[in-house]
Amino acid sequence: MSGTPAGQLPPLVEPAAELTKEEVARYSRHLIIPDVGMEGQKRLKNAKVLVIGAGGLGSPALLYLAAAGVGTLGVIDFDVVDESNLQRQVIHGQSDVGKPKAVSAKESIAEINPFVDVVLHNEQLTTENALDIFRGYDLILDGTDNFATRYLVNDAAVLLGKPYVWGSIFRFEGQVSVFWEDAPNGKGLNYRDLYPEAPPPGMVPSCAEGGVLGVLCASIGSIMVNEAIKLITGIGEPLLGRLISYDALEMRYREVKIRKDPETPKITELIDYEAFCGVVSQDAANAAAAHTITPAELKAKFDAGEDFVLIDVREPHEYEIVNIKGAKLIPKDRILSGEALAELPQDKPIVLHCKSGARSAEALAALHRAGFADATHLGGGVLAWARQIDPSLPTY
Numbered sequence: 001m002s003g004t005p006a007g008q009l010p011p012l013v014e015p016a017a018e019l020t021k022e023e024v025a026r027y028s029r030h031l032i033i034p035d036v037g038m039e040g041q042k043r044l045k046n047a048k049v050l051v052i053g054a055g056g057l058g059s060p061a062l063l064y065l066a067a068a069g070v071g072t073l074g075v076i077d078f079d080v081v082d083e084s085n086l087q088r089q090v091i092h093g094q095s096d097v098g099k100p101k102a103v104s105a106k107e108s109i110a111e112i113n114p115f116v117d118v119v120l121h122n123e124q125l126t127t128e129n130a131l132d133i134f135r136g137y138d139l140i141l142d143g144t145d146n147f148a149t150r151y152l153v154n155d156a157a158v159l160l161g162k163p164y165v166w167g168s169i170f171r172f173e174g175q176v177s178v179f180w181e182d183a184p185n186g187k188g189l190n191y192r193d194l195y196p197e198a199p200p201p202g203m204v205p206s207c208a209e210g211g212v213l214g215v216l217c218a219s220i221g222s223i224m225v226n227e228a229i230k231l232i233t234g235i236g237e238p239l240l241g242r243l244i245s246y247d248a249l250e251m252r253y254r255e256v257k258i259r260k261d262p263e264t265p266k267i268t269e270l271i272d273y274e275a276f277c278g279v280v281s282q283d284a285a286n287a288a289a290a291h292t293i294t295p296a297e298l299k300a301k302f303d304a305g306e307d308f309v310l311i312d313v314r315e316p317h318e319y320e321i322v323n324i325k326g327a328k329l330i331p332k333d334r335i336l337s338g339e340a341l342a343e344l345p346q347d348k349p350i351v352l353h354c355k356s357g358a359r360s361a362e363a364l365a366a367l368h369r370a371g372f373a374d375a376t377h378l379g380g381g382v383l384a385w386a387r388q389i390d391p392s393l394p395t396y
């Protein structure tokens with residue numbers, strides 16, 4: 001038996017009464033690890049774990065939680081499987097494209113471990129349902145990709161006194177930590193102690209914008225499961241108050257201590273997290289409100305031979321994947337910094353577009369501030385164009 005680490009916590013879950021003969025055979029490689037043993041495996045059997053998002057992190061997390069013998073697994077996701085998910089969301093396969101992710105995940109789990117009870121939540125986690133859903137679980141794993149959900153998960157977990165494991169990924173880098181405000185060792189803290197406020201809209205690109213190496217999801221997802229197993233069984237030292245940052249290119253792990261921030265306001269209720277995080281800035285929302293054109297309207301301009309300039313504000317590698325014929329590439333940051341303003345015509349209408357409309361709305365606000373009062377942007381970006389006007393174009 002290894003020594004007891006200083007930061008060890010008592011097990012989160014009581015052991016189940018027994019393991020069946022089949023379960024003993026299945027989990028034998030766990031049972032012979034002294035730190036896990038029969039008692040640890042019975043705790044896993046009795047555990048109820050909710051995984052939010054059956055995407056990049058949720059996929060490997062669910063597979064390993066199921067294989068490890070967590071008795072009840074909740075899966076919440078409101079999306080359907082897309083072809084672009086398959087490079088990393090390994091719980092889904094080719095024949096699952098178009099299927100709800102929660103349903104597809106349940107089917108894969110049944111194949112990996114039929115002893116797991118899967119509870120399906122084929123819906124979005126919202127301010128309205130989060131507390132009710134969380135109440136049914138001992139532990140939560142947050143595998144989502146947006147700040148509004150991250151703050152929602154944090155605040156709901158704090159209000160219910162539950163621990164959760166958090167992970168995030170981008171390109172070649174990932175981060176993992178455990179947040180538990182009411183940790184029995186008195187060292188609890190929450191996500192707001194680390195990030196008191198969401199970054200300004202558009203500042204932190206999502207994986208959909210910036211990309212992610214598929215295998216990074218397995219690296220980070222499996223660390224999240226490792227933390228879940230430690231919390232459930234009470235072994236090892238959880239990542240409470242510590243953040244692990246992983247760089248897959250350098251192949252380095254770095255540890256950062258997180259401290260309780262006395263300025264962090266007390267969480268007393270759930271709020272409107274979309275508004276708290278601002279999906280786009282107020283300026284961009286105002287600019288877009290009166291200056292958005294639809295794909296059909298853009299096509300009508302082309303068909304009528306109108307003299308206008310279409311500017312694609314994405315990055316060059318995105319332009320290479322797909323572009324709208326005739327569009328000129330000027331990445332958003334060059335417009336926001338003012339550097340590219342001299343390249344824009346003063347005497348012709350300007351239409352901006354990006355992948356799905358958020359970046360072009362930010363660029364549009366900058367153009368309006370710079371005096372290009374008539375500039376417009378394409379609502380839904382090149383994805384909407386491909387869907388509605390030219391289905392032969394690839395999407396990403």
Ligand SMILES: Nc1ncnc2c1ncn2[C@@H]1O[C@H](COP(=O)(O)OP(=O)(O)OP(=O)(O)O)[C@@H](O)[C@H]1O
Nearest residue numbers: 053054055056076077078079124125144145149208
């Ligand atoms: N509030 C929420 N409720 C339920 N599921 C959520 C919520 N927010 C995000 N998710 C899910 O979390 C998962 C995150 O996975 P991932 O980061 O790999 O993103 P994705 O949306 O599948 O991919 P991409 O953004 O690249 O298209 C997604 O399946 C998404 O539907």
